[in-house]
Amino acid sequence: MTAVAPRALTESGLDALYPRAALDLPVNPALLAPRLAVPPKERRNLSGYRDYYGPNILAEIPVPGASERLAVIDKAWPHSLYDVMLLVARDDILRTSVGDTPPTVLTALMEACAQFAGYVSTPSVMGEFGLMGSQTSIAWNHDRTVDRDNGQWWDKRLHLHFNCWPKRAHGNRSLRLGDVADATTRRSLVDPVAYLAHRVILDALTGHSLPDGCILLPPDPLRDGREHLPVGLKIRLPGGWPFVTTPECRRLLRTLHKTAAATYRDLLLSFTGQAEASRDWRRPPLLPSSDVQRRLAGVRWLTQGSREELLRLRGALRELTCRELELMRAHPDVANRCMTLGGLSYNLAFHSPHPASRERPLSATPDLYLVMQFKLISYIGSSPAVHGAVASVIDRANGPVMTDADRALRRAFQAEYVHLLRQATDGNTRVPSPRTFPTEEL
Numbered sequence: 001m002t003a004v005a006p007r008a009l010t011e012s013g014l015d016a017l018y019p020r021a022a023l024d025l026p027v028n029p030a031l032l033a034p035r036l037a038v039p040p041k042e043r044r045n046l047s048g049y050r051d052y053y054g055p056n057i058l059a060e061i062p063v064p065g066a067s068e069r070l071a072v073i074d075k076a077w078p079h080s081l082y083d084v085m086l087l088v089a090r091d092d093i094l095r096t097s098v099g100d101t102p103p104t105v106l107t108a109l110m111e112a113c114a115q116f117a118g119y120v121s122t123p124s125v126m127g128e129f130g131l132m133g134s135q136t137s138i139a140w141n142h143d144r145t146v147d148r149d150n151g152q153w154w155d156k157r158l159h160l161h162f163n164c165w166p167k168r169a170h171g172n173r174s175l176r177l178g179d180v181a182d183a184t185t186r187r188s189l190v191d192p193v194a195y196l197a198h199r200v201i202l203d204a205l206t207g208h209s210l211p212d213g214c215i216l217l218p219p220d221p222l223r224d225g226r227e228h229l230p231v232g233l234k235i236r237l238p239g240g241w242p243f244v245t246t247p248e249c250r251r252l253l254r255t256l257h258k259t260a261a262a263t264y265r266d267l268l269l270s271f272t273g274q275a276e277a278s279r280d281w282r283r284p285p286l287l288p289s290s291d292v293q294r295r296l297a298g299v300r301w302l303t304q305g306s307r308e309e310l311l312r313l314r315g316a317l318r319e320l321t322c323r324e325l326e327l328m329r330a331h332p333d334v335a336n337r338c339m340t341l342g343g344l345s346y347n348l349a350f351h352s353p354h355p356a357s358r359e360r361p362l363s364a365t366p367d368l369y370l371v372m373q374f375k376l377i378s379y380i381g382s383s384p385a386v387h388g389a390v391a392s393v394i395d396r397a398n399g400p401v402m403t404d405a406d407r408a409l410r411r412a413f414q415a416e417y418v419h420l421l422r423q424a425t426d427g428n429t430r431v432p433s434p435r436t437f438p439t440e441e442l
Contacts, residue, residue, distance in 0.1 A: 014192040014316050014377070017309075021221040023178030025231070027189045028389035030173055031165075032399035034081045034406060042077070045155040048091045052155070059418045060089060061112075061425055066104045068095065070112065072418055074410075077396045079163045081406060082120075082129060082413045086112055087159040095158045097142045098348075099257040103250070109160060110244050113138050113350060114363075115424060116162045117241045119417050121361030129413055133167030134356050139349035141381035142257070145342035147280045148328070148335035151381020152345075162417075165386050167355065174389045184337045188378040189391040192316075194231045195219045196309045197374035201233050203303050204263045208255055211248035213238025217369075228353045230385035232373035240368045244350065256348070256372055264344040270295040271314060277343040281329050289314050336379040345375040347382045355387075 045052040053073050061070040071089035088095045088105060095101045101109070119125060120136055140160045141151040180186040191197075198219040205216070215236040217223075224231060235252070237243045269275050271292055272284035287295070292314045296307045320328075320339065328335035352365045373383060383391040402410070 014187070017192040017196060017313060017316060018177075018190070019195050019219075019221050021225075022190060022195060022231075023176065025177045025190065025221060025225050025390050026174045026228075026388060027177045027180065028174050028386070028392040029180055029182075029185050029189060030395040030398065031384075031386060031389075031392040033077075033079050033394050033396045034402045035078065035396060035399050036076065037401045040076050042154065044153065045157075049087060049089050049155075049157065053087075058084075058414055059421065061108070061421055063105050063108045066102050067093075068102065068105045070105075070108055070421075072414075072421065073159075074414060075161075078410075079161060079394050079396070080165045081402070081410055082131075082134075082164040082166065084162045084414050084417060085159055086162065087155070088157055090157075094156055096144070096156050097158060097257050098250075098253040099261070101158055106250050106253070107245075110249060111424065112421060113160070113162075114241050114244050115420055116417065117244075117350075117363045119420055120164050121356065121363035123358070123361075125413075125416065126356065126358070126361065129409060130166050131164065131356055132358070134164050135167075135352070135386050136162075136164045136356070136362050137349050137351055137382070137384045137386070138162050139347055139382040139384070141345075141347050143341060143343070143345040143375070143381065144277060145345065147342060148339050149332060149379040150341055150345060151347060151375060151378070161382070163384070167387065177391070184333070184379070185393060187337075188380045188393055189383055190231050191373070191375050191378040193313065193374065193376040195221065196306075196313060197376075198231075198233050199309065200267075200302070200306050201260065201263060201372065201374070203301055203306050204259050205255075206301060208259065210235070210255070211238070211243075211246075211252055213243075214252065224390050228385055228388060228390060229369070230349070230351055230371050230373070231383065231391055232347075232371045235370045235372075237368045237370055240366050241363050243368070252370070253348070256370075260346055260372070260374070261344055266299050267310070270299060270310075271317075280342075281325050283320065283340060283342075285319060286314070286317060337377075340376055341378075345378075345381075347371075347373045347375070349373075349382060349384070351385065353385065 049071060056074045056076060058072045058074055067090060069089040071087040073085040073087055075083060075085050088101060098106055120131055126132060138160060143150045143152040177190055217234040243249050265275055271286060273287055274284045278284055293311055296302060296310055328339055349371045351369045351371050352362060352367055354360060354365050354367060356362050386392050
C-alpha cells in the first residue's frame with residue numbers, strides 16, 4: 001500500500017483519519033537528546049554485531065541453554081543521558097521479534113527489564129544521577145522495511161531500548177498535535193492510523209485469552225491527553241513490574257506479535273489481494289474500493305465500525321507511479337512523508353505515566369502499561385509519552401553536546417547496571433576486550 005499525503009492539515013487524505021480530539025493532544029516534536037560532539041556516520045548493520053558495534057559493546061551476557069547472548073550496548077546516538085541498549089546477539093540466525101526469540105532468551109530479556117526498573121528505583125541511584133521526577137520507558141520495535149526510513153532501520157536484530165529521562169534534562173516544547181505544521185513530524189508523533197489500528201487490534205484480540213488481571217483500554221484520545229498516556233493499544237498489567245518476569249507476560253507478548261502479524265496479513269489481502277510483503281521500493285497495487293469493501297466484509301473478526309474506518313483509509317491511499325518511486329528512492333525525506341512502510345511495523349513498550357519519587361519509585365508503581373503502537377507511515381519506532389507530552393520525537397541531532405562530566409555520569413550509570421546484570425548471572429559475563437575501530441564502525 002502506498003500513500004501520498006496533502007501538504008497541510010486538512011479534512012481529507014491521511015489527516016482525516018485522526019479523531020478530532022487527537023488534534024488537541026499535547027506532543028513534543030523535539031525531545032532533545034544529548035549527543036557526541038562528533039557522532040559516527042549512521043548506517044545499517046549488514047555485518048556481524050561485533051563488527052558493527054565494536055567497542056560500544058559494554059558486556060555480553062550468556063543465556064544458559066541458548067546460543068544467543070544479550071549484548072549490552074552504549075548507543076552512539078543516545079535517546080537520553082541515561083540509556084542503554086540490550087541486543088539479542090547472534091549472527092547466523094537473526095531474532096527479529098518476540099515471536100521468533102527462544103523462550104530462555106525472552107525470559108532473560110524480561111528479567112533484565114525488571115532489573116532495570118529496580119536499578120533506577122534504588123535510592124542511592126536516584127540520588128547519584130538525579131532521577132527524582134524522571135520517567136523510564138523500555139521499548140523495542142519490529143519492522144522489516146528495508147527501503148525507506150523506519151523504526152528499526154539500523155539493525156533488524158531484536159533490541160530493547162532502556163531509556164530514563166531525568167526531569168531536568170528534557171527539552172519541553174509541548175504543543176497541540178494539530179499545531180505541528182510539518183506533516184512528516186506530525187505523522188511520526190502520532191501515526192494517522194494510530195487510533196484506527198488500536199480499534200482493529202482490539203477486534204483481533206477478541207476471543208484470545210489474556211492473562212488474568214490484564215485490562216485492555218479502548219481508544220480514547222481525551223483520556224490519553226488527560227492522563228498523559230501514550231497513543232496506541234494499552235494493556236494495564238496486573239501487579240506492576242513483578243508481572244514482567246512471569247510466564248504470563250511472555251505469553252502475552254507472543255500473543256500480541258502473532259495476532260498483529262495475522263491481522264496485517266488479513267488486511268494486506270483485503271487491500272491488495274496479496275499476502276506477501278512488498279519488494280524494495282515497490283508496494284503492491286491497491287484493489288478498487290468496492291473489492292476492498294467486499295473483502296473486509298469477509299473478515300469475520302472485524303467489527304462494522306472498524307470496517308468503515310478501514311474503508312476511509314482505503315480512500316486516503318493511492319498508487320505511486322514508478323517515476324514517483326524512483327524520486328523517493330533518490331530523496332528519502334520525501335519517502336518518509338509519502339510512502340507507506342514495507343510490512344508490519346510496531347513498537348512495544350513498558351510505560352508508567354508517573355514520574356519517579358522517593359514515595360513511589362518506578363519499581364513500586366501500580367500503574368504499568370504494555371503499549372503497542374502501530375505504524376503505517378511514521379519514520380520512527382517509539383513515540384514516548386514523557387514529561388507531559390503523550391508523544392515525542394527524540395531529537396538526536398540538535399541536543400546538547402555531552403560534556404566530559406556528562407559522559408562520566410553516563411559511563412557510571414551504565415557500569416552499575418552492567419554490574420547488576422553480572423551479579424544476576426553469577427558473574428558469568430563476558431566483557432569484550434578493547435578493540436580499535438574507526439568512528440564509522442560504532
